Amino acid sequence: MPPAKKEVRPSSRGTRTRAPAFLKNLRGVKSFKEASAWLEWRGIEDIECITPDQAGVARGKMMPSSKFTSNTSLALPSAPFMMTISGQYPEDGNGFEYPEDDGDLKLVPDLSTLTAVPWEEDPTASVICDLVHQDGRAVEFTPRNVLKRVVAAYDRHGLRPVVAPEIEFYLVRKNPDPDYPLTPPVGRSGRPIAGGSGYSIAGVNEYDELIDDIYHFSEAQGLEIDTLIHEEGAGQLEINLRHGDPIELADQVFLFKRTLREAALKHDVYATFMAKPIQGQPGSAMHIHQSIVDKKTGRNIFSAEDGTETEAFFHFIGGMQKHVPNALVMFAPYVNSYRRLTQAASAPVNNKWGYDNRTTAFRVPRSDPNARRVENRIPSSDANPYLALAASLACGLIGINNKVPAEPPVLTTANEDEIDLPRGLLEAVDLFEGDEELAAMLGRTFAATYAAIKRAEFETFMEVISPWEREYLLLNV
Structure with a gap:
C-alpha cells in the first residue's frame, strides 16, 4: 500500500x-x-x-x-x-x-x-x-440486484432485515493438476495440518503469518472481522462477520473471498470455498444469522415486549421450512455442494428447526430477546453471498406475508432421520422452477436464467469420467 x-x-x-x-x-x-x-x-x-x-x-x-x-x-x-x-x-x-x-x-x-x-x-x-x-x-437477473429486490420488498412492509454470515474455507496446497486430490498445507510446524482441530488456537497459529495478512488486507479495506477460528477439517478455518445490512454484508463476503484467496497465494497455498474439497473431511458452510427490525420502532419483530417469541418469528421459520427446499439450488449451487449435505454429518439435510440445535437446518441461538435470530445452516461456502442472502430472506418474508405456520421445534438429533432436501442438483432445479411465490419474490427473469445455467452446468459435469467410475467399473462390468 x-x-x-x-x-x-x-x-x-x-x-x-x-x-x-x-x-x-x-x-x-x-x-x-x-x-x-x-x-x-x-x-x-x-x-x-x-x-x-x-x-x-x-x-x-x-x-x-x-x-x-x-x-x-x-x-x-x-x-x-x-x-x-x-x-x-x-x-x-x-x-x-x-x-x-x-x-x-x-x-x-x-x-x-x-x-x-x-x-x-x-x-x-x-x-x-x-x-x-x-x-x-x-437488470433483474444480476445477483446484487436480486438481493436489492428482496430488501426492497422488506422495506415496503416497513421492515429492515439484519444478517451476519459465517464463512468456512480450506487452505490447501497448490494443485496445478485438477486430476490430483487436494491435500492440507504444511504449517509452521513443518507438518501437514491434521483434522480434528476444531477451535484449536494451535491450529490457527500454524498459519500466523498468513492470518496476519488476512487481517491487514481486511483492515485496509474497512472490512470488519468479528472472530476467526480453526474448524474441524484439516486446514479449515472460519471467519465470522459483524451483523448489518444484507447488501453491505454480501459486499463484504464478496470482497473477503477475494482477500482470502490473495492472502493465501502470497503464502504459496490456495484458499478454497468449495463445499467439499477433501474427501473424508467436513464440508464448508456459509451459515446466515437473520433477524428483522421494525423500521419505525427499531424493535426486533421476532420478540414481543415481554421477551417471548412473536407470530412473525414463527411465520418466518414457517416460510423457511416451506420454501428453502425449493431454493436449495441457491444455497447449494454445484454438484460438489451436495457432497457436503450427507446424513448424520454436521451439515443439515432436513428442514427442521430447534433452539440451539445444530443438527437442524434452522437454529435459534441462545440470546437476549432483542438479539433473537434464526440461523440458516444449509448454505455452503460456494454459494454466491448475494443470492444465498436473497433466497434465505425471501423465504422468510413469504412466510411472514402468508402467515405460514412453523412445525414444532425439534429437541433431539435431527440429522439422522429422513432427508428432507433434494439429493442432487437437477432435483433442486426442478423444485426451484416449480415455486411461483419464490420466483415472484426474486424476479422471474432471474429465476429462469439461473435455472438454465444450473442445468447447463450439470450437463457439463456429466461429460467428465470420475476416478470412482474407473476404479469400480473399468474391469468389473
Whole structure:
C-alpha cells in the first residue's frame, strides 16, 4: 500500500489546512467529487470496477483513476451473467432466452464501496458496481440486484432485515493438476495440518503469518472481522462477520473471498470455498444469522415486549421450512455442494428447526430477546453471498406475508432421520422452477436464467469420467 498521507498540509498562502474527514475513510465516499479527492490523496493510479456474476466471481473493467472520475460511461455485455462456471452458455427454453443482440449493460459504481486493493503492487482501488439497462432500469437477473429486490420488498412492509454470515474455507496446497486430490498445507510446524482441530488456537497459529495478512488486507479495506477460528477439517478455518445490512454484508463476503484467496497465494497455498474439497473431511458452510427490525420502532419483530417469541418469528421459520427446499439450488449451487449435505454429518439435510440445535437446518441461538435470530445452516461456502442472502430472506418474508405456520421445534438429533432436501442438483432445479411465490419474490427473469445455467452446468459435469467410475467399473462390468 502507498504510505499514509498526513492530515495537515500547507496551503498556497503558507497557512495550514486540515484535510476533510472523508479522505480518511477506508471504505466509501458520497460523490464523484469526493472520490476524485480520495483517490488523489492515496495516490491511486488504477481502479477496478467490479460486479459479481452468478457464481460470485468478480467481473468488470480496470481503468486509470483519472478516467474513472471523468464521467466515463462504463458498460459490460450481458453474456458474463448468463454463463456457467465453466464458461459455457445454456440453451434457450423454460423461460430463458439468450438476448439476440447481446447489448451493453451499464455499470453504475456504488461509491459507498470504494476501497483500496491492498495486495496490488501499484496503488489500486476497487468499487462495486450495479448493472442497469440503457434506459436506467435495474437488470433483474444480476445477483446484487436480486438481493436489492428482496430488501426492497422488506422495506415496503416497513421492515429492515439484519444478517451476519459465517464463512468456512480450506487452505490447501497448490494443485496445478485438477486430476490430483487436494491435500492440507504444511504449517509452521513443518507438518501437514491434521483434522480434528476444531477451535484449536494451535491450529490457527500454524498459519500466523498468513492470518496476519488476512487481517491487514481486511483492515485496509474497512472490512470488519468479528472472530476467526480453526474448524474441524484439516486446514479449515472460519471467519465470522459483524451483523448489518444484507447488501453491505454480501459486499463484504464478496470482497473477503477475494482477500482470502490473495492472502493465501502470497503464502504459496490456495484458499478454497468449495463445499467439499477433501474427501473424508467436513464440508464448508456459509451459515446466515437473520433477524428483522421494525423500521419505525427499531424493535426486533421476532420478540414481543415481554421477551417471548412473536407470530412473525414463527411465520418466518414457517416460510423457511416451506420454501428453502425449493431454493436449495441457491444455497447449494454445484454438484460438489451436495457432497457436503450427507446424513448424520454436521451439515443439515432436513428442514427442521430447534433452539440451539445444530443438527437442524434452522437454529435459534441462545440470546437476549432483542438479539433473537434464526440461523440458516444449509448454505455452503460456494454459494454466491448475494443470492444465498436473497433466497434465505425471501423465504422468510413469504412466510411472514402468508402467515405460514412453523412445525414444532425439534429437541433431539435431527440429522439422522429422513432427508428432507433434494439429493442432487437437477432435483433442486426442478423444485426451484416449480415455486411461483419464490420466483415472484426474486424476479422471474432471474429465476429462469439461473435455472438454465444450473442445468447447463450439470450437463457439463456429466461429460467428465470420475476416478470412482474407473476404479469400480473399468474391469468389473
